[in-house]
Amino acid sequence: MRDLRDQAEALRRAAAALEPGPDERRRLATAVVEHAEGFLEALETGPAYWTPDDGAAMRGLDLGPEGRSIDELLALVTTEVERQGVNPAHPRDFGWVPGGGLFASALGDYLAAVSNTFAGYSPACPGAARTEHRMVRWIADLVGYPESAGGVLTSGGSVAILTAILAARDARGVASAEIPALVVYATEELHYAAAKALHIVGLREASWRTVPVDARRRMVPDELQRLVVEDRRKGLTPWLVLSTAGTVNSGAIDPLEAIGVIARAEGLWHHVDAAYGGFYMLVEAFRPRFRGIEQSDSVVLDPHKSLFVPYGAGAVVVRDAAHLDALRFRAPYLVESETADPSPSEQSIELTKHFRGLRMLFPLFLHGTAPFAAALEEKVVLTRYLHERIDALDGFETGPPPELSTMCFRRRPSGSSEEEADRATLDLQDAIHADGHVFVTGSWLNDHFWLRPCVEVFRTHATHIDALIDTLERLTGASG
Ligand SMILES: Cc1ncc(COP(=O)(O)O)c(C=O)c1O
Structure with missing residues (x-):
């Protein structure tokens, strides 16, 4: 027994670097904060895009048994990460759908990581689950969804859309034999994340109809109606309409209200991809453009786009949270308490989750809307x-x-x-x-x-x- 204690003590000393003391923590944190300040202060004068090199330095990076200094590490991050390709924090970055990455979110992330709070399972960390539910409810209110709505924070739009497609599939109880008869409607402006999601959930064989767009590249509802009627006549099963509130190509917002009327009359699930455009509903004057979104069945908004949160933050909200029940799995090693705070993992693809709630809560709380x-x-x-x-x-x-x-x-x-x-x-x-x-x-x-x-x-x-x-x-x- 004594031997084991001595052995453990020797190993503890060998691993001591993993738990720096207060002075060392401050020294490391100060170096990182100063680096971040230098990074932010150089934004205006530095380029928005660095032509990348061949990446040999990172590929050949030696990760041996001995640790190295924070100065060496930050120099590596500067040359091998920050000066390779686009600078997504840059005010002159207009590529794809940027956002910038709010400083307040970075502080929330820091605390989430230091505390290692487990956001997937509410009996473990109910505060994290409650934070996530609060953020989701805030989005549901912005959209105008009823109390029945529910959802989760995800890594981004793609996983959020995948979750919505799962809900749409399970709401219909799709049987494998009927998949080839199912029809999905969208315009050519739809982001590919939805097609990928259908593939992942095993619905690649469903038929796609490309609904024509108008001169501003918005779905034409009459054309949707025409295609649905045509498909029914052919004996097919119109199932899902995917509209977009803020297309990636041109920011077009489909006429959500008119599409929703058709969807309800025809029994289609109406999903709105508002990954990019959704938070523009915070601007009172823009809200009429989104009219009808509150009648949809599911919606995706990406806080890492128009809420400016750093990358790694999406959200899915389903009008009737019961449609996410199929994601509720039980196991003897995870006993659910029947509280008002269900575990986010019960409505999510993930179990162990990053505590994303803080990266939204920090900026919303500190700055207000x-x-x-x-x-x-x-x-x-x-x-x-x-x-x-x-x-x-x-x-x-x-x-x-x-x-x-x-x-x-x-x-x-x-x-x-x-x-x-x-x-x-x-x-x-x-x-x-x-x-x-x-x-x-x-x-x-x-x-x-x-x-x-x-x-x-x-x-x-x-x-x-x-x-x-x-x-x-x-x-x-x-x-x-
Ligand atoms: C409209 C739209 N939908 C979905 C996505 C996919 O989201 P993510 O990249 O967060 O997975 C994007 C990404 O730009 C988008 O613009």
Whole structure:
């Protein structure tokens, strides 16, 4: 016995580095905080995009038995992470759907990690479960869902959509024999995460109907109705309509109310992908555009998009939480207490979960919702300003006026064909990336290539839009 104690003591000493004392903790934390400050202070002057190297340093990184210094580690993070590719915290990052990453959320994450709070299982950490339920209820209220609603925080939109599709499948009690007869309706603007989710849940054989869009790339409800009638006539089973509130290509919001009326009359599950656009409902003036979302069956909103929370935060809310019951599994090693605080794992794909609630609670509690509404409205105003500025530039073409914070444009020197415009726009994207001062990504719309800046980083302001225009002028020689 004595030997075992001596052995354990020797091992404890060998492992002591895992539990730094208070002075060492402060020293490490100070180094990280100073690094973070340096990172944030350099945003304005540094590039939004660093052309990545071949990654050899990270691939060859030696992780041996001996630890190394925090200074060496932070230098590694600087060169091998922060200076590789896009800087997603940057005010001149307009690529895909950015968000910025709120500092207050980082503080919440720090506490979540230090306390290692277990957010999946409420008998273990009911406070974490309650925090998550509160955040989900806040989203449900924003959407206008009734008390019956429920959902969970997820790693992002893809897992949130997967959870919604599971609910839609189980609400219908889909039998495998009927899968080939099921029909899913969406426009070509739907994010691929939904198709991936259908594949994961074993419904890849269901038929897809691409519902035509109008000039602003929104679903045409009459066309949806026509397709549903046609499918019924063929003996098929219309099942699911996937609409989008804020498409990734152009920020278009489908006419949710009209789609919902058809969905209810035809017995379709109506899911709304509001991963990008959903939090714009915080702006009172924008709420009418989302009318009908409150009648949908399920919805996804991504706090890591228009709530500016750092990446790793999605949310799914189902109008009737009972449709998530199929995710409730019991096991002898996890006894559920019948409390008012069900375990998030009972409605989630995950069991052990990151305590995501704090990364939402911190900014909402510290700042209140008013600055979010102002920032979101500012982003829409800035996007309109960007649209106007590019409209005034020689040799550029713009897409429809923006509905939210995404707009489309392409390079089109006068007299150029569609194909020449595609080439010129692809070349411009390459030139923007090589330059690095601003970051913009593109997409194919109607078989043609467009750049689609998304003004979604909370720290992006008018000067950064001016910087984007200056960059376009500098790289193309255009003037406005
Ligand atoms: C409209 C929309 N839906 C779904 C997703 C997928 O979300 P995530 O990347 O968080 O998985 C995105 C991502 O950009 C999106 O814009």
